């Protein structure tokens with residue numbers, strides 16, 4: 001058994017000793033079979049949340065009503081979830097009421113795809129009532145039960161199907177694909193935050209280039225924020241190796257860039273992104289625009305800073321560059337000043353030297369000083385700056 005599971009065995013053992021059933025389930029079992037790096041380990045058990053919390057000294061209550069408790073053990077977190085069935089679906093979203101059941105089979109049955117509905121016992125035995133292993137071997141994504149019904153219960157599963165296609169390089173079964181096409185509009189009922197999580201995972205997947213055409217073929221894109229009329233631009237996404245990007249803002253920069261978005265702020269707000277990501281994306285896009293006109297000048301490097309330079313360079317690596325140029329990161333490191341406060345004078349010095357009231361002239365004056373220092377035409381030295389300003393009346 002994988003090392004990650006060996007460490008987690010203690011949790012199963014404790015549950016067993018106290019008379020409960022417990023299994024490894026979900027993505028970790030799937031990823032083990034695929035020999036992919038294992039993410040979080042999920043455990044399904046017959047113990048109720050209150051019983052789980054009583055048994056383990058360190059737990060976080062993340063949704064007791066939904067039957068999930070996080071158990072902290074040897075610096076790891078495990079999501080321990082009570083066997084459940086979800087029978088009353090409202091508005092195509094997850095049910096408000098979760099019914100706890102005493103059967104593993106029922107629990108596996110409510111899971112989304114057959115590849116995610118395999119349980120692993122403490123002895124390494126697989127319980128696989130829906131032929132999930134076969135689906136994994138054949139690399140296909142198939143819902144547990146009738147696809148149309150499962151998407152009607154929870155429409156987010158349609159997005160999940162395509163993000164798994166992107167992450168795993170699998171194909172959607174014909175039934176699953178047709179059911180998405182027939183039910184794509186149900187995505188309207190899902191909160192944007194949940195859609196955004198899945199969309200970002202999709203963009204980060206190794207097979208994003210094949211998942212994008214599925215988003216289009218199944219018409220699901222028509223229910224993604226701001227993408228309803230974007231079929232043509234969206235199809236260009238599959239030309240690029242998205243997985244080479246790193247930060248969230250880089251992904252959103254490339255999204256806005258390829259979709260030719262004008263109102264970036266409102267587009268990104270509709271995806272409910274945090275302000276920090278929106279600001280970084282806006283700055284990356286402005287930087288890209290400036291680069292088209294001038295390339296990396298000392299002024300551009302200074303204005304945008306290291307973070308933006310690194311992000312934009314990775315984006316340019318993905319979209320391709322017109323010509324080679326020296327590393328802007330090295331150039332940035334060589335800049336004589338990195339920010340306004342690095343200059344050896346203050347606004348008060350300017351006010352005193354020119355005997356003028358504060359105003360916009362101060363910032364204009366600083367800009368000229370910055371340019372002169374950056375271009376090596378002026379030393380960053382208080383006396384020298386004063387001399388330079390007064391000698392040519394540079395206010």
Ligand code: ATP
Nearest residue numbers: 026027028039040042110111112116117154156157
């Ligand atoms: P990863 O963590 O690598 O993104 P995962 O398969 O573990 O993939 P999670 O979102 O962590 O996905 O969910 C854990 C498990 O819970 C899934 O494998 C699946 O069995 C079940 N699951 C998650 N979301 C749903 C859903 N919307 N409908 C049905 N089952 C779900």
Ligand code: MG
Nearest residue numbers: 027028039040
């Ligand atoms: Mg998981």
